[in-house]
Amino acid sequence: MSKILKKFITFYHKLGSYPWFYKFSGIAIPYVAFISLIPLFIGLGWGIFYSPTDYKQGDVYRIIYMHVPAASVSQSIYYTMTIAAIVSMIWRMKMAGIFIKSMAPIGASFTFLALISGSIWGQPTWGTWWIWDARLTSTLVLFIFYIAIISLYSSFSEKKSADQAVSILTLVGAVNLPIIKKSVDWWNTLHQPSSIKLTESSTISLEMLYPLLLSIIGFYLIVLLSGLMAMRAEIAKREINKEWFKSL
Amino acid sequence: MIKIRRNRLYAVLFIVSSSAVAVGLVLIALNQNINLFYSPSELLESGPLKNKSIRIGGLVEKGSLNRVSDSLEVNFIITDLKEKVAVKYSGILPDLFKEDAGVVATGYYDKNNNSFQAFEILAKHDENYEPKEVVNALEGK
Known part of the structure; x- marks a missing residue:
């Protein structure tokens, strides 16, 4: 047990090292890029061209293969940013600040994609592009938090104070996450409850669920890929004048 | 630490x-x-003021949908399986609007004769996703 713990602690310390992460991400990026394409293409292709038509909505339901993965990663990214904010506040680990700075624009993009794809689905099915129900509004709040984090970061010239201020804002925004998740259960909304259930059987047929799960996996891998790339670029930006970077 | x-x-x-x-x-x-809407039970319990636009949600009662010929006017009943409210609407209905399916209507409630004059109708989709062929086979079409 203590061996595993030691290994984990070593890994944690390595994560904090710029040269190590720069080298590691340089090796990992091509592999992640290749692996992420497989579930993404199979999932989206299967979902859009081969999965069966829905009995009630017809073909418009196929937006689910973009909407659900985008909405899922948009919230997960914020969860990981919250963990990074805690690490950044307590241990002042610089890499945690880089993580938040790099992930915020990715999270904002996927939240935007979830909002837009949901809107395009809502027009034919519900009869409206937008409604101020609890699920849609809390997702919009998530998007605004991402934008606020990005703009707060860019308003500082000193990286250290930027990392601390952004961490605090990230923690405040984390309160919104359980609200998004539970909004469809706590209040009555136009948005339906989740079809994929962890504890009981899902209310989406398996022929539709499998491609959906594949595209969710694909979206997570794309997030991993763009996260690695963004963090690598941010390290290069901060360390451009340092000895170790020049000697590369 | x-x-x-x-x-x-x-x-x-x-x-x-x-x-x-x-x-x-x-x-x-x-x-x-x-809450996005009132259920018929909540509406009857604490009827909101007249001349104030509200939303009401529930199921379109089976067999209650009635289209007036030569116009866009429709009448139907929204139910939460306990109470009912009669709804009048004139306009185009969303694709998913059906009997026995979820609906959210915006408009004015008249408590005296328990009727609702809607100016917007939205369909509420549930979380069930099923292939068309399977449902048709089950229903024996």
């Missing part, structure tokens, strides 16, 4: 819990207003 780090941990806990309390209080204060 080093003392300075423990203090920072307290700061983290303080930020999270104070913002959670603040947001929680707002949500409790707004509780009824966050």
